[in-house]
Amino acid sequence: MQTVRIALGERAYDIHIGADLLARAELISGVLPHPRAAVVSNTTVAPLYLEQVCAGLRGANVDVVSVVLPDGEAYKNWDTLQLVFDALLANRCDRQTTLIALGGGVVGDIAGFAAATYQRGVPFIQIPTTLLAQVDSSVGGKTGINHPLGKNMIGAFHQPLVVVADTGTLRSLLDRELRAGIAEIIKHGAIRDATFFAWLEANMAALLAREPAALAHAVRRSVEIKAEVVALDERETGPRALLNFGHTFGHAIETGLGYGEWLHGEAVAAGMVMAADLSCRIGRLDAADRDRLRALVSRAGLPVAPPPDLDPERIRSLMGVDKKAKAGRMRLILLASLGTATIATEPPEDVLRATLTAAAAR
Amino acid sequence: MQTVRIALGERAYDIHIGADLLARAELISGVLPHPRAAVVSNTTVAPLYLEQVCAGLRGANVDVVSVVLPDGEAYKNWDTLQLVFDALLANRCDRQTTLIALGGGVVGDIAGFAAATYQRGVPFIQIPTTLLAQVDSSVGGKTGINHPLGKNMIGAFHQPLVVVADTGTLRSLLDRELRAGIAEIIKHGAIRDATFFAWLEANMAALLAREPAALAHAVRRSVEIKAEVVALDERETGPRALLNFGHTFGHAIETGLGYGEWLHGEAVAAGMVMAADLSCRIGRLDAADRDRLRALVSRAGLPVAPPPDLDPERIRSLMGVDKKAKAGRMRLILLASLGTATIATEPPEDVLRATLTAAAAR
Numbered sequence: 001m002q003t004v005r006i007a008l009g010e011r012a013y014d015i016h017i018g019a020d021l022l023a024r025a026e027l028i029s030g031v032l033p034h035p036r037a038a039v040v041s042n043t044t045v046a047p048l049y050l051e052q053v054c055a056g057l058r059g060a061n062v063d064v065v066s067v068v069l070p071d072g073e074a075y076k077n078w079d080t081l082q083l084v085f086d087a088l089l090a091n092r093c094d095r096q097t098t099l100i101a102l103g104g105g106v107v108g109d110i111a112g113f114a115a116a117t118y119q120r121g122v123p124f125i126q127i128p129t130t131l132l133a134q135v136d137s138s139v140g141g142k143t144g145i146n147h148p149l150g151k152n153m154i155g156a157f158h159q160p161l162v163v164v165a166d167t168g169t170l171r172s173l174l175d176r177e178l179r180a181g182i183a184e185i186i187k188h189g190a191i192r193d194a195t196f197f198a199w200l201e202a203n204m205a206a207l208l209a210r211e212p213a214a215l216a217h218a219v220r221r222s223v224e225i226k227a228e229v230v231a232l233d234e235r236e237t238g239p240r241a242l243l244n245f246g247h248t249f250g251h252a253i254e255t256g257l258g259y260g261e262w263l264h265g266e267a268v269a270a271g272m273v274m275a276a277d278l279s280c281r282i283g284r285l286d287a288a289d290r291d292r293l294r295a296l297v298s299r300a301g302l303p304v305a306p307p308p309d310l311d312p313e314r315i316r317s318l319m320g321v322d323k324k325a326k327a328g329r330m331r332l333i334l335l336a337s338l339g340t341a342t343i344a345t346e347p348p349e350d351v352l353r354a355t356l357t358a359a360a361a362r
Numbered sequence: 363m364q365t366v367r368i369a370l371g372e373r374a375y376d377i378h379i380g381a382d383l384l385a386r387a388e389l390i391s392g393v394l395p396h397p398r399a400a401v402v403s404n405t406t407v408a409p410l411y412l413e414q415v416c417a418g419l420r421g422a423n424v425d426v427v428s429v430v431l432p433d434g435e436a437y438k439n440w441d442t443l444q445l446v447f448d449a450l451l452a453n454r455c456d457r458q459t460t461l462i463a464l465g466g467g468v469v470g471d472i473a474g475f476a477a478a479t480y481q482r483g484v485p486f487i488q489i490p491t492t493l494l495a496q497v498d499s500s501v502g503g504k505t506g507i508n509h510p511l512g513k514n515m516i517g518a519f520h521q522p523l524v525v526v527a528d529t530g531t532l533r534s535l536l537d538r539e540l541r542a543g544i545a546e547i548i549k550h551g552a553i554r555d556a557t558f559f560a561w562l563e564a565n566m567a568a569l570l571a572r573e574p575a576a577l578a579h580a581v582r583r584s585v586e587i588k589a590e591v592v593a594l595d596e597r598e599t600g601p602r603a604l605l606n607f608g609h610t611f612g613h614a615i616e617t618g619l620g621y622g623e624w625l626h627g628e629a630v631a632a633g634m635v636m637a638a639d640l641s642c643r644i645g646r647l648d649a650a651d652r653d654r655l656r657a658l659v660s661r662a663g664l665p666v667a668p669p670p671d672l673d674p675e676r677i678r679s680l681m682g683v684d685k686k687a688k689a690g691r692m693r694l695i696l697l698a699s700l701g702t703a704t705i706a707t708e709p710p711e712d713v714l715r716a717t718l719t720a721a722a723a724r
Contacts, residue, residue: 078440078444082440085509085515085516086511089509089511089512089515090511092682113479116518117475117479117506117516117517117518118515118516119514119515119516119517120504120505120506120514120517120518120519121518121519142482143482144479144482147447147451149448149451149452150451152482153447153451153480153481154447154479154480154481155479155481155482156478156479156482156483156518157482157483320454
């Protein structure tokens with residue numbers, strides 16, 4: 001087991017990474033402020049791991065209830081959140097109950113937001129079971145739900161007490177989910193670590209084959225990179241925006257398609273390629289670096305362009321409501337080189353449109 | 363104008379108290395981090411003050427939009443909160459938009475919770491226009507909405523940038539709303555300041571007659587008392603619980619009647635009398651002090667007992683889900699004397715039932 005410490009002052013916490021950590025209930029029971037927990041999972045993950053987690057906690061004398069939600073980004077909304085509140089109240093859970101998210105990013109976002117707002121805040125723990133959740137939503141404390149007019153528009157920052165990333169759970173992951181997680185891993189290399197990016201180029205086949213050592217390294221280095229950025233900027237006022245590389249385009253794709261049609265990582269993958277292309281078009285990035293990024297995304301089996309049924313005009317209009325907009329202006333994360341990202345405010349409209357048109361033609 | 367500083371470290375803020383402060387837009391525009399604001403009000407308050415507030419801000423070059431919500435505790439729910447999110451998104455409000463609550467406690471709670479969760483948190487300002495909101499919800503940062511199974515079950519702590527309490531707005535208040543505010547003022551005296559309690563006994567007629575000097579003193583001293591307690595304990599883990607004097611009984615009454623039947627202050631008034639009676643029954647409080655509290659509540663035109671259609675058994679069962687319960691145990695705030703409150707964990711069941719039965723017989 002490897003442990004990455006997320007340095008956030010009094011909200012600092014550990015991320016444990018390794019195989020078969022679900023069997024180690026003490027990683028969770030040891031940090032519970034009170035021996036009461038509610039495990040939130042979904043219909044896909046619960047049959048695989050819920051009983052093991054609950055039994056382990058009960059063995060450590062923890063009073064446990066559970067809530068099983070429908071699976072999928074399409075359910076990341078108020079109605080599903082309400083199912084959590086209903087269950088907590090029906091079980092008379094009080095402020096000393098810790099919420100534990102067992103599942104992917106959607107479960108983590110919903111359970112985390114429920115923890116942030118149930119009785120004005122209860123403790124929270126994450127057990128991410130997808131690659132995306134292990135490398136992305138496990139760090140940063142972002143929680144929330146979608147609104148019909150925008151993704152993650154309603155939410156809160158709420159840091160977990162601990163994150164237990166069991167790489168063994170990745171064996172049961174669908175290929176498409178695995179690739180969506182790899183998209184964020186590529187992002188972490190692209191924005192901050194050229195060496196890691198080169199390692200990904202050399203080891204993509206091993207990751208796709210789910211070789212344990214490769215997965216463990218990729219998860220650990222991704223978590224470290226994200227943690228470095230988040231520690232600089234917990235509330236997302238500055239450098240943390242770099243983590244949104246590919247996301248302004250990506251969110252527009254997700255919103256345009258309707259949540260759940262494309263996985264978040266798939267939309268971000270296409271978004272990264274578009275952001276790199278725009279970086280190129282305004283002369284910040286070499287074409288060779290853009291092409292390396294596009295090639296790596298493609299080798300990971302991820303889309304390098306938006307879906308054909310979303311035309312450039314539609315994507316452009318959806319980019320306007322992205323919440324990273326600052327005082328009405330659009331901020332895009334661009335690349336200066338592989339491993340170095342920068343913030344661009346108000347990219348030239350003609351270049352933005354040329355980028356969208358070129359992407360649509362691919 | 364008088365100003366009370368709420369000492370909360372980097373979240374410290376001022377409460378300005380005085381007549382005709384709505385005319386002083388600079389009290390608000392001067393603290394806005396960006397010149398963008400969304401004013402949230404309700405159908406009762408908006409016709410009286412919304413235009414004045416918006417015009418004042420526009421005169422200070424602030425870009426202003428507004429949202430008008432239905433009025434009443436019955437609307438303190440997700441559907442109404444959603445109206446705020448819908449309006450913010452329709453107006454493309456971003457993270458730099460400050461939400462301003464213009465109204466009573468319900469508007470403040472909903473707008474505050476919207477500010478805590480819109481795009482994971484935007485700045486917030488309060489302009490409380492009821493006595494209750496000026497003396498109670500203006501201090502402490504509590505925001506939230508009700509759930510069918512419990513009051514304020516979903517919410518967040520979110521401190522305002524500033525509070526502008528214009529005592530001139532109290533002239534338009536219904537008598538019943540005025541008395542509900544006086545209930546919390548009595549509470550502040552009862553739990554922490556015997557001198558202020560005695561002042562209230564001497565000046566209740568002046569308060570009910572809305573004499574400006576009396577109202578200003580009562581608001582200021584109430585805010586100071588609440589601020590002293592909150593500053594000790596921002597997240598409600600210890601001393602702040604004393605502010606819940608009367609609230610465990612009161613919340614049970616509100617839930618049992620259905621939100622909105624009794625005003626919050628009315629339920630708290632009856633709850634305080636019951637908590638004082640229980641304090642007496644276990645020998646902590648002199649009967650004379652209990653009788654002084656009951657007499658003052660009565661002189662304020664507030665109920666001293668629960669409504670006849672809620673029997674003791676029903677109130678008792680509703681007290682079980684109060685969120686101030688700690689690890690499944692009930693905590694009640696009791697009085698040791700007028701001006702001194704204490705926390706009691708698990709009051710004897712027979713005394714609790716005797717208190718409820720006696721109250722029902724009044």
